[in-house]
Amino acid sequence: xxENALPHEPARPRRALPQINPVYFVLAALIVAIIVQNxxxxxxxxxxxxxxxxAPLAILAAGQLYVxxxxxxxxxxxxxxxxxxxxxxxxxxxxxxxxxxxxxVMFGIGLGVGLINGLVVCxxxxxxxxxxxxxxxxxxxxxxxxxxxxxxxYLPDSFRFFGRFNFTDLPVIRILPxxxxxxxxxxxxxxxxxxRTNFGRLLHAIGDNPRAARLAGVPVxxxxxxxxxxxxxxxxxxGILLGGFAGVSTDVGLGYELQAxxxxxxxxxxxxxxxxSVPAAIAGALTLMAIFTLLNFLGLPQPVRQxxxxxxxxxxxxxxxxxxxxxxx
Amino acid sequence: MTDAALPRPRAGLRFERWAxxxxxxxxLLLYVLIAVGTGQSRYLTWDNLISVLGRSIALGLTAxxxxxxxxxxxxxxxxxxxxxxxxxxxxxxxxxxxxxILPASIAVLALGAIVGLVNGVLVAxxxxxxxxxxxxxxxxxxxxxxxxxxxxxxxxPVEFQYFAYGTLFGLPFSxxxxxxxxxxxxFILRLTRFGSDVYSVGGNREAARLAGIKTxxxVIGAHLxxxxxxxxxxxxxxxxxxxxxxxxxxxxxxxLESIAVVVIGGTVLAGGRGGIWGTMAGVMIxxxxxxxxxxxxxxxxAKQVLRGIIIVAAVAFYxxxxxxxxx
Numbered sequence: 001x002x003e004n005a006l007p008h009e010p011a012r013p014r015r016a017l018p019q020i021n022p023v024y025f026v027l028a029a030l031i032v033a034i035i036v037q038n039x040x041x042x043x044x045x046x047x048x049x050x051x052x053x054x055a056p057l058a059i060l061a062a063g064q065l066y067v068x069x070x071x072x073x074x075x076x077x078x079x080x081x082x083x084x085x086x087x088x089x090x091x092x093x094x095x096x097x098x099x100x101x102x103x104x105v106m107f108g109i110g111l112g113v114g115l116i117n118g119l120v121v122c123x124x125x126x127x128x129x130x131x132x133x134x135x136x137x138x139x140x141x142x143x144x145x146x147x148x149x150x151x152x153x154y155l156p157d158s159f160r161f162f163g164r165f166n167f168t169d170l171p172v173i174r175i176l177p178x179x180x181x182x183x184x185x186x187x188x189x190x191x192x193x194x195x196r197t198n199f200g201r202l203l204h205a206i207g208d209n210p211r212a213a214r215l216a217g218v219p220v221x222x223x224x225x226x227x228x229x230x231x232x233x234x235x236x237x238x239g240i241l242l243g244g245f246a247g248v249s250t251d252v253g254l255g256y257e258l259q260a261x262x263x264x265x266x267x268x269x270x271x272x273x274x275x276x277s278v279p280a281a282i283a284g285a286l287t288l289m290a291i292f293t294l295l296n297f298l299g300l301p302q303p304v305r306q307x308x309x310x311x312x313x314x315x316x317x318x319x320x321x322x323x324x325x326x327x328x329x
Numbered sequence: 330m331t332d333a334a335l336p337r338p339r340a341g342l343r344f345e346r347w348a349x350x351x352x353x354x355x356x357l358l359l360y361v362l363i364a365v366g367t368g369q370s371r372y373l374t375w376d377n378l379i380s381v382l383g384r385s386i387a388l389g390l391t392a393x394x395x396x397x398x399x400x401x402x403x404x405x406x407x408x409x410x411x412x413x414x415x416x417x418x419x420x421x422x423x424x425x426x427x428x429x430i431l432p433a434s435i436a437v438l439a440l441g442a443i444v445g446l447v448n449g450v451l452v453a454x455x456x457x458x459x460x461x462x463x464x465x466x467x468x469x470x471x472x473x474x475x476x477x478x479x480x481x482x483x484x485x486p487v488e489f490q491y492f493a494y495g496t497l498f499g500l501p502f503s504x505x506x507x508x509x510x511x512x513x514x515x516f517i518l519r520l521t522r523f524g525s526d527v528y529s530v531g532g533n534r535e536a537a538r539l540a541g542i543k544t545x546x547x548v549i550g551a552h553l554x555x556x557x558x559x560x561x562x563x564x565x566x567x568x569x570x571x572x573x574x575x576x577x578x579x580x581x582x583x584x585l586e587s588i589a590v591v592v593i594g595g596t597v598l599a600g601g602r603g604g605i606w607g608t609m610a611g612v613m614i615x616x617x618x619x620x621x622x623x624x625x626x627x628x629x630x631a632k633q634v635l636r637g638i639i640i641v642a643a644v645a646f647y648x649x650x651x652x653x654x655x656x
Binding site: 124130136137139141144145262301302309310311314 | 451455456457458460461462464465466467468469471472473474475476585588589592598599628629630631632633634635636637638640641644645648649650
């Protein structure tokens with residue numbers, strides 16, 4: 001299982017074809033299907049808008065992957081998004097100049113939430129599923145308390161800049177939403193830490209075999225807490241983006257934790273740790289969004305979308321398991 | 330870390346066994362203290378205690394099943410939507426006709442059995458991670474249900490409402506039913522071969538397989554029991570609400586709450602350790618916490634915040650002594 005964890009694995013000569021994660025083929029097929037359904041999708045406005053809407057989920061999935069690779073779950077990200085959106089609207093209070101310090105405060109909150117999650121899991125030994133579930137309930141309650149149940153006010157345009165603004169009149173691509181720049185930067189940073197640094201390797205080691213990692217001298221607790229912090233910070237970024245194009249309400253982040261986990265699983269990440277790739281998780285998020293878009297274009301009602309999503313989820317994991325079994329693990 | 334390989338001291342084992350009871354006593358004391366402290370001693374009667382318990386029958390029935398799923402190191406997130414589906418199925422099939430009570434109950438249990446079998450096969454045979462398999466199942470059930478029903482559908486005959494509102498020997502029938510179901514679960518877990526297989530498979534699936542246990546069958550059996558219990562909870566809710574609606578399961582958050590209750594009851598999420606009485610204690614702790622909030626007059630949102638903290642604190646209460654690494 002650990003063989004894919006190390007980037008510098010010696011190439012096996014008998015395997016001629018490189019192993020490409022199937023999520024990329026699925027994503028390509030879905031995009032072709034979308035284009036067939038709606039030819040306008042090949043226009044820059046079509047795919048840029050798609051990427052813009054997918055950006056929060058993609059960043060969230062890449063952050064969630066850190067916790068998943070370390071062997072845990074982070075269910076608190078959805079309600080953290082809600083808290084960020086509601087909290088920002090309460091704090092900025094329609095003052096455009098407040099944006100910068102409010103964003104700093106939000107990152108501070110994210111840091112705190114991640115630290116608490118990590119500390120509870122590492123030192124109180126509460127399984128991450130329960131620890132982050134408790135955090136999810138608590139943060140939802142906090143968001144409701146902060147806004148008094150009915151959030152008021154709007155986010156100022158300077159805050160909504162990140163999620164909403166498009167650079168226009170550019171050559172070739174014509175428009176470039178700020179959200180996509182954020183996605184590219186965040187995605188690259190998360191990719192770098194996961195696949196090009198020692199930290200990423202330690203993360204894989206802990207997820208694959210925590211006891212072996214500890215005996216080998218890995219500072220298990222520190223690495224694990226960092227993973228939760230990364231996940232929470234990515235949720236803050238996603239929340240800031242979502243605040244830009246979704247309204248202020250107490251259910252903005254609803255269901256995002258499960259969608260993020262689904263996206264990482266579609267990207268071939270192994271639940272309970274030891275294996276996962278940031279680009280594939282982002283591709284998984286795009287795949288999920290592409291599925292939703294396609295179902296929308298087909299005019300299918302919400303219940304059918306739910307059924308399709310459920311079936312796809314099961315099939316994706318079944319396919320991953322089958323592939324691993326055939327590869328002899 | 331080397332001492333983790335040594336046999337654990339007996340005191341630790343005893344503590345884990347009694348931790349849920351200890352938590353329950355603490356919750357009870359807190360309840361009494363707050364009731365006396367705020368001068369609301371009318372909440373301290375026997376009848377009131379029974380009604381406190383009566384409010385969490387559906388959660389209790391679901392949690393009994395969830396205990397089996399978690400003991401075999403699996404988990405079931407599909408119970409909430411299964412509860413909605415079975416409640417709607419029951420009230421639609423009965424449609425106010427007392428003669429249809431039996432066919433409706435059989436249909437509901439059959440639906441539960443099918444869902445449990447599919448869950449079990451996905452987890453045990455296709456080796457899909459149980460979280461994902463049952464989450465997908467949950468989406469499928471909820472989607473199918475919402476495609477057909479969007480509001481309260483059908484109605485339950487008065488005779489069937491006995492399940493939720495009837496009394497027997499001065500106790501609510503539903504409470505007696507839940508206790509009997511818990512007794513049956515205890516019997517299965519402690520005194521049958523299937524029960525001991527559940528613990529072996531949950532403790533170490535590979536070792537159980539090498540010891541000749543048909544692990545796949547045990548996992549499927551546990552999921553079958555879990556879904557059947559959720560189906561019974563659906564029947565109970567149909568009887569209590571007099572009709573079924575496609576959101577009652579999701580509204581009660583029975584999936585996550587039942588897992589929280591089982592874990593607070595001392596059953597280890599990794600499987601193989603725990604039991605049914607811990608779960609029952611967990612259910613009582615949950616309903617006591619709710620009642621404490623009610624008499625103390627805690628604001629609804631603050632209630633939610635405290636609830637999240639309490640879940641984590643309760644699990645930390647005994648997990649903190651564990652020397653194992655947790656995921």
